Amino acid sequence: MAKKKMDPPSNFKDHRSAGFDSLNGHTDNKNKKLKIHNKSDTPDNIVLKQNEMIRKCLSLESQLPRFMSDYFMFLKNAVALSTRLAYLSDVLFFCNYLVNELQFSGAQSPVDIDATAFYKLTAKDINLFLADYCTRYIVETENADYIMENHNRSLARKRSSLSVLFKFFYRDQLMEKNISEGLNPIKLPKPQPDAIKRLEVEEVQKMINAVETGEGLTEKELQYWEKTKLRDKAMLVLFTTYGLRVSEIQQLNLSSFNYARGEFKIYRKRAKEVNMPLNHSALSVINEYIKLERLTTSDLDDPLFVSLQGTRMTVRSIRELVKKYTSIAMQTSRDKGYSPHKLRATAASSLIQYGFSIYDVQNLLDHDNVTTTQLYAAHKKNAKRDVINNYEILDEFNDVKKNK
Structure with a gap:
């Protein structure tokens, strides 16, 4: 009881x-203004x-x-x-x-x-x-x-x-x-690799397609989509490319980006400052959003991602955005959509699936322990089949005989 x-x-x-x-x-x-x-x-x-x-x-x-x-x-x-x-x-x-x-x-x-x-x-x-x-x-x-x-x-x-x-x-x-x-x-x-929720590569493609075309959105959602599609696409690309945490995305500023050096700065847990390299995909979606869609903000700072009210987007609104587009990608109801952390898992799994080192992925995602990153390695499709097919033991023996 x-x-x-x-x-x-x-x-x-x-x-x-x-x-x-x-x-x-x-x-x-309460009457005093907070200044920095x-x-x-x-x-x-x-x-x-x-x-x-x-x-x-x-x-x-x-x-x-x-x-x-x-x-x-x-x-x-x-x-x-x-x-x-x-x-x-x-x-x-x-x-x-x-x-x-x-x-x-x-x-x-x-x-x-x-x-x-x-x-x-x-x-x-x-x-x-x-x-x-x-x-x-x-x-x-x-x-x-x-x-x-x-x-x-x-x-x-x-x-x-x-x-x-x-x-x-x-x-x-x-x-x-x-x-x-x-x-x-x-x-x-004990964490089970098969239980880790993340999008498959094909579902990531569907998600990006949904934000580009508006496919799968309701009539009401389409009204907002016309004004925010470039912003939303830029956020989703950053999530799935870098595996950023939602707070790291939310805190990004225009001044976070150094285009001359091809990098941007994020602030991780424990107040760590980290410079992340910009690739072509990230650079193109960010530039397109800034030039064609980003609203002038009333905030004293310079937030990158701005709401329709001209203020920095909240963590909650970013969560809702991610939930909406991931549900479309998975063809499920809105309440079954994924959180931003699942896109972090998606980035880890996708990078390993494309052949990047576990230790490189650990460094990119800021995992304290490589065993955390190893959980995502188990998602590599047909991993056992790839290993066995690329190791034909009889062929190895025959090669040795021929060389003799």
Whole structure:
């Protein structure tokens, strides 16, 4: 039976600034305009995105117990900004559970949790939270109650977040035992190459054809298509050529491109700057879009991909665009279309299928581990047949005899 939860988890809340903005150096005021004093090479839109994530982190920290302040500083310096945000969200979720479900230490909210009581938590307490509560619970909001289910991948992330927290307290000698060592393992399904969702090469061709001709679009979609087909084509070509992440596409600016050098700059996870070479396909679709279709934007920065409202496209609108055209390519309903990440998988599989080295593809897609890239290698069609047909052992023996 689902457990009830008094307050929604942090990801259901409207994150506000906790007060001090570390990038601006002033206390937030709704009447003040946010300005950027940027002396780095990082584009303003990337700085703004990082600032928004920092504001969310500060908001989460303001809701957590004060005795965790050293842990907050540790996360700030030890992990990527996105990881910091995820860890803080998970820790707040756990603290809400302690307060609302267990009435822990008599606290009325997570910020009131007693440090001494928290340091006495055991591995059994964490295992109970993960195995019993997290698997299914109810979030109550004004408009509806949501049944929330977490499967093993989500549980493993929560376990990892709490493990880092309690290891930190043990390292700082605030807890007598490293209770993270007693956390129950969470088995994750081994990735199966055949289960990886991606488009076949023929389906990529159908997708590009759909965006060029409008074939498969509804009457309403055709009205927008006339104004955005070159933009949409440019995005899909970049997705399937480079295997870019949706955030990397969304953050592209006109100034990201250096045509003299034949390259463009992207910003990857952990704020890595990477220069990507421009090939003829990418260059032609981008130039065609910029010259014939791109709207003048009201944004202070210079976004490459602009909405019909003249603003930078959102991640959500790009996702919807990809879903629409991939569903046409696969001849399925719109809700069954693929996400941008599936186009990343498509690029990896296609590159390997065309004979490029796994290590070159790993470098292009920014995979931390080559085993991730190897999953896509299994998609190479007729791989076994190609190997066997190109290795005729009797022919090899006959060649040896002739040479003697």
